[in-house]
Amino acid sequence: MNEDVKQQIHEKYERELQRGERFWPDSIFKDAIMALALFIVLILLATFVGVHDSPKADPSDTSYIPRPEWYFLFLFKFLALYGQIPVLGKIEWIATALIPGIAIGILTLLPFIDKSPRRYYAKRALPLGIMGILVWGMVWLTLLADYPTVAPDGSSTPGILQAIAGIVIPLLAYIAFTVMAYTLKERAPHGILLTALGAGALMAGFSLLSMILYPLPAKETAEHPTSLVDRITAGQDLYSIHCLECHGEDGAVKVIEGVAGLEGTVISPISSRDVLYTLNDASLGEIIAYGRPDLGMPPFGKAYNPEGLTRAEIDYIIAFMRHTWDDRYEMPKIQPLFPPLAPNEVPSYEVHITPIVKRYCLSCHRPGKDSNDYFMDTYENILNSGDNGDMNVIAGDENSFLLQVIQGKPILNPDGSEAIGVMPPSGTLKPDVIEVFRRWVLMGMPRTAEEAATLTWPTP
Amino acid sequence: MQNFWKNALQWLDERLGLNELYQNLLDRPEPLGNWWNTLGSASLFLFLLQVATGIFLTVYYNPSPDHAYDSIQYIMNEVAFGWLIRGIHHWGASLMVLVVIIHMLRTFVTASYxxxxxxxxxxGVGLLLLTLGMGFTGYLLPWHQMAYWATTVGTQIAGSVPFIGEFILRALRGGPDLSALTLQRFFAAHIWILPALMFALIGLHLYLIIKHGESHFPDKED
Known part of the structure; x- marks a missing residue:
């Protein structure tokens, strides 16, 4: 760049300053309004959307599907698509190091690559075209991030469509841009604009095609407790299922009774000060995870027992133990799962059954889970879905399958083999929960609280 | 009384050079701007907001695998307005990345570079990369499943660089696997190393902007 051009640039800038504004207060005013707007947006997001949480990190749970922050999703998707390219896709570092490295290098050195002093957009078709397609591609890769690259039937068509949209068309457009810039001369901006619009439309088209033909898989929404009260309640449920058999409801058992294989084993009462004061949360967690095989305690951690507890679940159990038995902790006020039944009260679906089912049954009995198609997510499904639709619940009948299996009586096939095991598969429901189910079925499955209020449970 | 304030101001001005500061920093001519010109100062505002909320969070946050998750539960549930501070920090990070990227695109489109x-x-490119680095290191700190496995994959990607990948991977993780050391390193990078670099580069960025003035929107002459 020679001195004349520099001089011109400075003179032009001086002229712009002459007809310009003052930094204070003109610009500062706009800046302040912008900052205030962003601040308000942040407060609204923090208040009404909150922070999406996930359970505590668990190195043993390798089935977890990782997902980066949204601004890295395009890279994530690019790597996934690149990995599907035959032969080249196996050379991982080209996509993970070389291409991003070149991109960052070009971005950094941009002023030294694009040395033309021209700033007006019509004179900069090539760089604007390249950047436009790049940003457009990043947008579509981000939007496509959660869409599968392999169809349910195993074909890789969605991946190919997405790769065309996110990799092939941009590459072709870049080649076309470069050729045009050097052959069309002054007509180049026009050609580049048309090519960019065409390529952009094709990218959107192929992405949408993939999205429509191969939609998002149904999302598994796993709820997990966040507030202390929720964690304690979750811990209590887990304790009832996994621990109660040996340690007893109050954790005070000293000699195990009635448990096959462990009959007569002497154990420390886990609700005692001896245990709670001398073991910190970390040690308690390790004992639950590893077990104490020499003393009879089996391991419950997922790493040692495929059916076992995750790190987060162990923490919930510890939270329950601390807040229930450790006198240094104060128990927060916990709402009961459902309002306790009065002697003549008949429970209803909306008040009593819904929360119980959600806590004890829905983890397996919902669409997408292998449960012989018996789903308990709606009132109708509880009554009619599944292989034994007409036998699930029969108004007024103790032989309803639901009532039998929750009371420890498996349903047998004619040949004596087990058709439906006892429910829940591990542990038993608390007596008051079973009582709710019994009264509800025997009195004809009232749906709303009003319906239930018209009925009376006959006391003997 | 009026005299007293006048004298006090003059006393300060003689020693601090307030007038000079005002003339050089605030009372400057500028080309006509529009709302696209506010994105730089918006990035600065969001950075300072992240610094402020981040400092509050370190009061309760504990960078160890045993306590990181619980300390954040504590911030969210027990600390007064902890949920608000963390919410602003969480969303502020996303918003900052967005604003910084749009700021970069604006600079590119008007060829202000x-x-x-x-x-x-x-x-500015350095600041963009540091902002992404802040996002990457900050993502691990809550030590939940998403953070743990995303960082496992993220560091694996860094480890695939030819020749020095293994070294980068071990330097990031502090060993072959994600561990307490990884969390400690990411924490150190997130609250000391990267912010210190950012402060330095922001200072330089601002100096250069004041030195050359904000660029004008190009017209057919440019």
Whole structure:
């Protein structure tokens, strides 16, 4: 760049300053309004959307599907698509190091690559075209991030469509841009604009095609407790299922009774000060995870027992133990799962059954889970879905399958083999929960609280 | 009384050079701007907001695998307005990345990176990369499943660089696997190393902007 051009640039800038504004207060005013707007947006997001949480990190749970922050999703998707390219896709570092490295290098050195002093957009078709397609591609890769690259039937068509949209068309457009810039001369901006619009439309088209033909898989929404009260309640449920058999409801058992294989084993009462004061949360967690095989305690951690507890679940159990038995902790006020039944009260679906089912049954009995198609997510499904639709619940009948299996009586096939095991598969429901189910079925499955209020449970 | 304030102001001005500061920093002519010109100061505002909320969070946050998750539960549930501070920090990070990227695109479209502002652009790219680095290191700190496995994959990607990948992977993780050391390193990078670099580069960026003035929107003459 020679001195004349520099001089011109400075003179032009001086002229712009002459007809310009003052930094204070003109610009500062706009800046302040912008900052205030962003601040308000942040407060609204923090208040009404909150922070999406996930359970505590668990190195043993390798089935977890990782997902980066949204601004890295395009890279994530690019790597996934690149990995599907035959032969080249196996050379991982080209996509993970070389291409991003070149991109960052070009971005950094941009002023030294694009040395033309021209700033007006019509004179900069090539760089604007390249950047436009790049940003457009990043947008579509981000939007496509959660869409599968392999169809349910195993074909890789969605991946190919997405790769065309996110990799092939941009590459072709870049080649076309470069050729045009050097052959069309002054007509180049026009050609580049048309090519960019065409390529952009094709990218959107192929992405949408993939999205429509191969939609998002149904999302598994796993709820997990966040507030202390929720964690304690979750811990209590887990304790009832996994621990109660040996340690007893109050954790005070000293000699195990009635448990096959462990009959007569002497154990420390886990609700005692001896245990709670001398073991910190970390040690308690390790004992639950590893077990104490020499003393009879089996391991419950997922790493040692495929059916076992995750790190987060162990923490919930510890939270329950601390807040229930450790006198240094104060128990927060916990709402009961459902309002306790009065002697003549008949429970209803909306008040009593819904929360119980959600806590004890829905983890397996919902669409997408292998449960012989018996789903308990709606009132109708509880009554009619599944292989034994007409036998699930029969108004007024103790032989309803639901009532039998929750009371420890498996349903047998004619040949004596087990058709439906006892429910829940591990542990038993608390007596008051079973009582709710019994009264509800025997009195004809009232749906709303009003319906239930018209009925009376006959006391003997 | 009026005299007293006048004298006090003059006393301060003689020693601090307030008038000079006002003339050089605030009372400057500028080309006509529009709302696209506010994105730089918006990035600065969001950075300072992240610094402020981040400092509050470190009061309760504990960077160890045993306590990180619980300390954040504590911030969210027990600390007064802890949920608000963390919510702003969480969303502020996303918003900052977005604003910084749009700021970069605006600079690109108006070709403001050209003479005499090449170094401003160079420093700006550094700030963009540091912002992404802040996002990457900050993502691990809550030590939940998403953070743990995303960082496992993220560091694996860094480890696939030919020749020095293994070294980068071990340097990031502090060993072959994600561990307490990884969390400690990410924490150190997130609250000391990267912010210190950012403060330095932001200072340089601002100096260069004041030195050369904000660029004007190009017209057919440019």
């Amino acid at each position: 050209k003479y005499p502002r090449e170094l401003t652009w160079l420093v």
